[in-house]
Amino acid sequence: MSPWVLRGLRNGVVTTRWPARPDPYADGWRGPATVLDPRPAGTADLALLCPTGAIGSQPDGSARLDQGRCILCGHCVRARPDVFGWSRGPGGAALTRDGLVVPETGETEQGLAAVRAALRARTAALRRSVHLRHVDAGSDGAEEQEISALLNPVYDIHRLGIFFTASPRHADVLLVTGAGAHGMAEPLRRTYDGMPDPKVVIAVGTDACGGGLLAGSYATSDGIGTVIGVDVWLPGSPPPPFSILHALLSALGRLGDGGKR
């Protein structure tokens, strides 16, 4: 008997049932840094801890953190564990760019509900079979590894009726990775324009959300938000497959909460 058959019999079914059933592996993933205590003593130097400028302060002097710029380097968590910690679980995506800032400010629940309802109305026709087009707009390749993993036997994205396509004409959802390299701006716009309506854009990873370490560089546009409209912002460097799945299913209205934020 082939060793592959024996291995298959030994391992059994490895495919996750998430989201139909809870998966401890999904809940254990480490997400971007978050603020545990926004009003600690000695906030003056907190911003200096972060190499990407993700940490700042509110008008009242309390700490704030933009997860759309967090590359998970861990400097802030190691230096000030009384102020910063790690977020957990796959639900880190937001429906607005401001929604990635913690502690959450500015957005009223009403405003967020309106954004969520508009997205749900647009994607009502996409609840069954969905096709994804991926565009690399200046990525370092990390997000691509995680997107590729969606096709392996553990995540098996096909079980959810979600497939990749090479043609924008057949695509419903555009996954964009990378910091928004200027050289990819026009191909990205043309891909977006070539997709039929309704279409959904998901910025996958911190680079796509805010530029990451390349923010402020002459070569990028600090994320893809200035190139095309974004419906779902997913931070992480890179975000794991469960987070990408969560962002996708939230955008398609297949999760009860319609997206955490």
Ligand code: SF4
């Ligand atoms: S983990 Fe690193 S990149 Fe993220 S907020 Fe902390 S210092 Fe900044």
